[in-house]
Amino acid sequence: MAVGSRTGPGSECQDPDWATERDPSPRPRARGLTQKTPTTNSGGGSRMNVGTAHSEVNPNTRVMNSRGIWLSYVLAIGLLHVVLLSIPFVSVPVVWTLTNLIHNMGMYIFLHTVKGTPFETPDQGKARLLTHWEQMDYGVQFTASRKFLTITPIVLYFLTSFYTKYDQIHFVLNTVSLMSVLIPKLPQLHGVRIFGINKY
Amino acid sequence: MANPGGGTVCNGKLHNHKKQSNGLQSRNCTKNGIVKEAQQNGKTHFYDKLIVESFEEAPLHVMVFTYMGYGIGTLFGYLRDFLRNWGIEKCNAAVERKEQRDFVPLYQDFENFYTRNLYMRIRDNWNRPICSAPGPLFDVMERVSDDYNWTFRFTGRVIKDVINMGSYNFLGLAAKYDESMRTIKDVLEVYGTGVSSTRHEMGTLDKHKELEDLVAKFLNVEAAMVFGMGFATNSMNIPALVGKGCLILSDELNHTSLVLGARLSGATIRIFKHNNTQSLEKLLRDAVIYGQPRTRRAWKKILILVEGVYSMEGSIVHLPQIIALKKKYKAYLYMDEAHSIGAVGPTGRGVTEFFGLDPHEVDVLMGTFTKSFGAAGGYIAGRKDLVDYLRVHSHSAVYASSMSPPIAEQIIRSLKHLMGLDGTTQGLQRVRQLAKNTRYFRQRLQEMGFIIYGNENASVVPLLLYMPGKVAAFARHMLEKKIGVVVVGFPATPLAEARARFCVSAAHTREMLDTVLEALDEMGDLLQLKYSRHKKSARPELYDETSFELED
Numbered sequence: 001m002a003v004g005s006r007t008g009p010g011s012e013c014q015d016p017d018w019a020t021e022r023d024p025s026p027r028p029r030a031r032g033l034t035q036k037t038p039t040t041n042s043g044g045g046s047r048m049n050v051g052t053a054h055s056e057v058n059p060n061t062r063v064m065n066s067r068g069i070w071l072s073y074v075l076a077i078g079l080l081h082v083v084l085l086s087i088p089f090v091s092v093p094v095v096w097t098l099t100n101l102i103h104n105m106g107m108y109i110f111l112h113t114v115k116g117t118p119f120e121t122p123d124q125g126k127a128r129l130l131t132h133w134e135q136m137d138y139g140v141q142f143t144a145s146r147k148f149l150t151i152t153p154i155v156l157y158f159l160t161s162f163y164t165k166y167d168q169i170h171f172v173l174n175t176v177s178l179m180s181v182l183i184p185k186l187p188q189l190h191g192v193r194i195f196g197i198n199k200y
Numbered sequence: 201m202a203n204p205g206g207g208t209v210c211n212g213k214l215h216n217h218k219k220q221s222n223g224l225q226s227r228n229c230t231k232n233g234i235v236k237e238a239q240q241n242g243k244t245h246f247y248d249k250l251i252v253e254s255f256e257e258a259p260l261h262v263m264v265f266t267y268m269g270y271g272i273g274t275l276f277g278y279l280r281d282f283l284r285n286w287g288i289e290k291c292n293a294a295v296e297r298k299e300q301r302d303f304v305p306l307y308q309d310f311e312n313f314y315t316r317n318l319y320m321r322i323r324d325n326w327n328r329p330i331c332s333a334p335g336p337l338f339d340v341m342e343r344v345s346d347d348y349n350w351t352f353r354f355t356g357r358v359i360k361d362v363i364n365m366g367s368y369n370f371l372g373l374a375a376k377y378d379e380s381m382r383t384i385k386d387v388l389e390v391y392g393t394g395v396s397s398t399r400h401e402m403g404t405l406d407k408h409k410e411l412e413d414l415v416a417k418f419l420n421v422e423a424a425m426v427f428g429m430g431f432a433t434n435s436m437n438i439p440a441l442v443g444k445g446c447l448i449l450s451d452e453l454n455h456t457s458l459v460l461g462a463r464l465s466g467a468t469i470r471i472f473k474h475n476n477t478q479s480l481e482k483l484l485r486d487a488v489i490y491g492q493p494r495t496r497r498a499w500k501k502i503l504i505l506v507e508g509v510y511s512m513e514g515s516i517v518h519l520p521q522i523i524a525l526k527k528k529y530k531a532y533l534y535m536d537e538a539h540s541i542g543a544v545g546p547t548g549r550g551v552t553e554f555f556g557l558d559p560h561e562v563d564v565l566m567g568t569f570t571k572s573f574g575a576a577g578g579y580i581a582g583r584k585d586l587v588d589y590l591r592v593h594s595h596s597a598v599y600a601s602s603m604s605p606p607i608a609e610q611i612i613r614s615l616k617h618l619m620g621l622d623g624t625t626q627g628l629q630r631v632r633q634l635a636k637n638t639r640y641f642r643q644r645l646q647e648m649g650f651i652i653y654g655n656e657n658a659s660v661v662p663l664l665l666y667m668p669g670k671v672a673a674f675a676r677h678m679l680e681k682k683i684g685v686v687v688v689g690f691p692a693t694p695l696a697e698a699r700a701r702f703c704v705s706a707a708h709t710r711e712m713l714d715t716v717l718e719a720l721d722e723m724g725d726l727l728q729l730k731y732s733r734h735k736k737s738a739r740p741e742l743y744d745e746t747s748f749e750l751e752d
Contacts, residue, residue, distance in 0.1 A: 059691045066695050068263030075264060076271070118274075118313035119691050128308060 057123045060135050064145035077103055077156070093164035097173060100160040104153055104177040111149070112184040113198060129200065134190055141187045153181045249555055253515055253655040258666060258731045266666045266696045270318075273668060277317030281309075292350040314691075322672035323349040325687055328679075331358050333376045334367040336707040340684060359682065363712050365702045366686035370543040370659050371630045372707025373574035373614050384609045391605035399591070403602030411608045414615050415579050419549060420559050423588070424581035426611075427596045428603040430538060430568030431457040433578030436596035438505075438534070439465040440589075441564065446501040447487050449480060449531070451517075453510050458536055462505065468492070474513070477521040480504070484529040502531035508540030508551040508567075511701070512693065514654020514662050516544065519555050523562070534564040542572025543659050548618055548631040554657070569607075573614040577603050634659060634706035637713060641704050644717050649730035653699070661702040663720075663729075670727050671698045677726070681719045 056062060063069065081099045084090070090098075116128045117135075127135050137143045157178045164170035183189065193199045283289040293316060296305070324345060331339040340359045343352040367374065387407070397403040408426060415424040427433040438461030442448060446467040450458065452474040462469050470487075472479040484502065491498050504526060506517045517535070526533045537550045545553030550567070552559045559565060564582050569575040580590060591597055618627035638659045645652050651664040665671050668689060675687045689698035704713075724730045 056694075059695065063695055066263070066267075067257070068260050068696070069267055071260065072264045072267040072271075076268075114310070116308060116310050118310060119315065120311050125308075125311075128311075 058117060058121045058127050058135060058138075059119075060117045060121075060127065060132060061138050064136055064149070065143075070145075070148055073152070077152075093167065093170060096160045096163040097170050100153075100156055100174050101177050103156060104181045107149075107153065107181050108184070112181075115198070130191070131184075131198075133185060139190065141190070146185070150182065150185050153178055249520070251516070251518065251655065255513070255515075255653050256651050256732060256734070258651060258664065259733065262666050262731055263696050266668075266698075269667045269669055270690075270695070273318050277313060280317060281313070292347060318668065320349050322668070322675075324352070325672060325675035328684070333374055334364055334369060335375045336364055336369070336372060336705055336709075336712060337361045338364045338367075338684065340679070359679075361682065362679070363683045363708075363716055364705075365716060366684050367705075368539070368571040368703050369574070369705045369707065370572045370634055370703070371548070371574075371614075371618070371627075372705050373572070373617075373630075375574070375707075381610075381613070383613060384606050387609040388606045393606065394601065394604035396601050398599060399597040399602045405602070405605060405608075407605045407608040407612075408602060411603075411612055411615075412579075414612055416581060418615050418619055419565060419581050421565060421581045422584040423586075424579050425587050425590055425594070425597075426569075426577055426579045426603055426608070427594075428577050428600060429596075430570050430576065430578035432596055432600060433566060433568065433580060434458050434536060435461040435464060436600065437566075437580055437590060437594050438462055438503075440593045440595060441465075441534070442467045442501055442503050445492065445497075445499065446503065447499040448503050448505060449483050449487075450505040451475065451507065451510075453512060454505055454507060455511075455536065455538070458505050458507070467503070474510070475515055475518055477518055477525060480522065481525055481529075484525060484531060488529055502529070504531055504533045506533070506535055508535055508537035509544060509658050509660060510654075511539050511660050512662065512688070512699075514652070514658040514660045516540070516554070516655040516658055517551060519551050519557060519562075523557065532563040533561075534566065535562050537565065537567040538578075539571055539658075539660060541567040542618060542631070543634060544657065546631070547628060548572070569611045569614075573611050573618075575607050575610045575614065577607060577611070630706040634704065637704045637706065637708055640710075641702070641713055641717070644713075645720065646732070646734070648717075648721055648724060649732045650720070650724060651732050659704045661704060662699040663702065664697060664699050664731070665727075665729060666696060666698055666731075668698060670729065671700075673727055674700055674723060674729075677723055678719065683716055683719055 077099070080102060081095070084095045084098050084102075085092075087095075111133045112131050115131050116125075121127065133146075133149075136145060157174055160174050161171065164174070280289065284291040293312075296303075324343070328343070329341045331341055338361075340362050342355045342357045342359050344355055345352050391405065391407065395403045395405065399408075411426055412424045415426065416422060427436070434455070434457035438448075438458070442465045444466045446465070448462045448465070448467045448469045450462055450469055450471055452471055470483050472483050487499055487502055490496065504522065506522060509516050519535075522533065525531075535551065540554075541550045542548045544551055547553065549559070550565075552562060552565075560583075562582075564580060564586065566578065566580050568578040570577070580587065613622075616622045617624075618631070620627055635657065638657060638661075642652060642656055642661055645661065645663065653662045653664065654660065665674055665687065671687045671689050675685060678685045685700050685702065687698070687700045690696075693699060702716075
C-alpha cells in the first residue's frame with residue numbers, strides 16, 4: 001500500500017474540453033503559459049437557477065478571485081484576534097498563538113479537508129474528490145490567490161513569533177501549525193492523500 | 201472559405217452581389233484585394249450609434265459585507281447540519297432508511313449544503329404559483345410556511361392585482377382571452393392541438409408554412425423555419441450546423457441552451473469575455489493562425505455564438521464590431537435574439553435594426569416566440585439554402601414534434617399585429633411604448649442611486665442587491681407591496697452579485713411604473729441599496745410638465 005496515494009480521475013488538473021494544448025500531467029504550471037478559460041456546461045445548476053446560468057462550470061474555482069474577498073479574509077483574521085484579545089486573564093503571547101492556531105486550523109479544515117462543492121455542478125462531479133485548494137482556478141498553480149493564501153499564514157507566523165518573544169513552547173506549536181498549513185499547498189501534493197486519509 | 205454575405209471570389213477580389221434592402225445603400229470597393237464598404241450619401245455606418253451601458257462596481261465595503269453574509273450563513277449551516285446529524289434538531293429533508301445507514305451513500309450530503317442551508321431559508325421568494333394570465337397585473341396565491349419553508353400551505357386567499365415585473369411580457373401580448381383571439385379558437389377547432397408528428401413525417405401543416413413565410417417577411421430575410429420549443433431550437437440546430445473539426449466561439453454569459461447545443465455538436469468550444477471584442481479578436485486570430493490543436497489544420501468553420509440581449513446583465517451585444525470581426529476573419533455569426541426580437545429596434549425587428557445593420561450580415565438569426573409574442577417556440581432564419589439545409593438535417597425536424605397549430609396561429613396573429621398587417625398601428629405603438637417605458641424606468645432608477653446593469657435600451661433591468669439577506673428581504677417586501685419581482689442569486693450569478701431582475705413591459709402604464717418606482721425608492725432607503733457613486737445631475741428632469749417654469 002503506497003504511502004502517498006493519488007486520488008482517482010479527479011486528481012489531475014481539471015482538463016476542460018478546450019485545452020488539448022495543455023499538458024494533462026499534474027505538474028505545476030506557471031499561470032502565464034496557457035490562458036485557461038472555463039468550459040461550457042451541459043445543463044442548469046441548483047434549483048435556484050432562475051433564468052440563465054453562465055458558462056462557469058464550477059463557481060468554487062473563482063470564489064477566491066472575487067473582488068473584496070482578500071480584504072474580507074484579512075478583516076476576519078483581525079476580528080478573530082480582537083475577539084481573543086477581549087478574553088480576560090489571557091496574556092498577549094497566548095492570544096497571538098491562539099490566533100495563529102485557530103486560523104491555521106480553520107484554513108486546514110476549509111481549504112484542505114472539505115471536499116467537493118456545496119452546490120451541484122453541471123460537470124458531473126469532477127470536483128467531488130477535490131479539496132477547495134485543489135479546485136481553485138481549476139488546478140492551475142501559482143495564481144495570485146494561491147500566493148496570497150500561502151503568504152498570509154507565513155506573515156501571521158512572523159507576527160506571532162514576534163509577539164511571543166520567540167518562546168520555545170510557543171515556537172514549537174506555531175511552527176507545527178504552520179507546517180500543517182503550508183505543506184498541503186505544495187504543488188507536489190496536489191491530489192495526494194497520505195495514508196488514504198480523506199480520500200473519498 | 202467562408203463567404204459571408206454571399207459574394208463570389210474572383211482573382212482574389214470579392215465581388216458582392218448584395219440586395220438592396222431597407223434602403224440601406226452600400227457597395228463594396230475593392231482595392232489591393234481588400235474589401236471596403238463605402239456608404240453612399242456619406243452616411244456613416246454605425247460609428248455614430250452611441251452604446252451607453254454601465255456595469256458599475258459597488259463600493260468595497262458592500263463586497264465585504266456580502267462575503268460576511270455568506271460566511272455567517274455557511275457557519276450556521278455547518279452548525280445546523282451538525283445538530284440535524286446528531287438528532288438534536290428535526291431533519292425535514294429526505295434521509296436514508298435506518299437499514300441503509302452503513303451502505304455507500306447514494307448522494308453526497310455536501311452537494312446539497314447550499315440548497316439545504318441557504319436556499320431553503322429564502323425559498324418562498326421563488327416558484328410562487330399564480331392564478332391568472334401573466335399580464336401587467338396578475339394574481340398570486342398566498343402561501344405561508346409553518347416549518348421555515350420546508351413545506352408551504354395555501355391560505356385560501358389570492359393576492360389580486362399584483363404588478364408583474366418578472367414576466368417576459370415585453371409587448372404586453374400575454375393577456376386573458378379576448379375576442380381578438382377568436383382566430384386561435386377557430387384554429388383549435390379545425391386543427392386540434394397538433395399532429396404529434398415530426399416535421400419530416402406528417403407534422404408540417406399549412407399553418408407552419410404560413411408562419412415561416414411571415415417570420416421571414418418580418419425579419420427581412422430569405423427564409424425561416426420554426427420549431428416547437430425555444431430551448432430545443434438552439435440545442436437541436438447547432439449540432440446540425442457545426443461538428444467535429446469546427447470551432448465555436450461562445451460568449452461567457454450565453455444561455456444554457458446555446459451551451460448545450462455547442463457541447464452536443466462535438467466542436468471545440470472557446471469562450472470569450474462577455475461582449476468583449478478584443479477578447480473575441482484574440483481568439484479569432486489564434487484560431488486562424490494556429491489552426492486546430494496538434495494537427496495545425498485549418499478549422500472547417502468558425503461559428504461565433506452571441507445573444508442579442510443578455511437577460512442576466514441587460515446588455516446588448518456589440519453587433520457592429522462583431523460583424524466587422526466576422527468579416528475580417530471570415531467566421532460565421534449565430535445570434536440568439538430570444539430577448540431582443542420584438543423588443544429592441546424602432547419597429548421591433550431586433551438588434552440588427554437597433555444598430556441599423558442589414559439582417560443578411562448575420563448568418564444565422566435565431567429567436568424565440570416566448571418573450572415578445574406571447575406564445576412558445578423558436579425560429580431560425582437566414583438564407584434560403586441555410587434554412588433548406590436545416591429542414592433536412594435539423595435534429596428537431598427529424599425527431600421532435602412540430603409546433604402546435606393554435607400556437608402558430610397566436611404567433612401569426614402577434615406578428616401581423618406587430619407588422620401592422622391587421623390594419624392598425626397598435627403593434628408599432630406597443631414597441632414605442634416599450635422603448636419609452638424602458639428608458640423612463642432605467643433613468644428613474646439611476647437617478648435614485650441604484651446600481652443598474654446593462655444598456656440603456658434593454659428592457660431587462662437588473663438591479664444589484666449583493667447581499668443574500670437583502671435578496672430575501674427585497675422580494676418579500678415587494679410582494680407585501682403587491683409587486684412581483686424576480687430575484688437571482690449565487691450560483692446563477694457570480695458570488696457577490698445577487699440581483700433583482702425587472703422586465704419592463706409595453707403593457708405597464710405610467711402609473712404602474714410610478715408605483716413600482718416609489719416602492720423601490722422606499723425599499724432602497726430601508727435596505728440601503730442605493731450604492732451608486734455616480735453624481736446625479738443638479739438639473740431637474742422634465743417628465744410631465746411641458747416646460748420648465750421658474751420657481752422662486
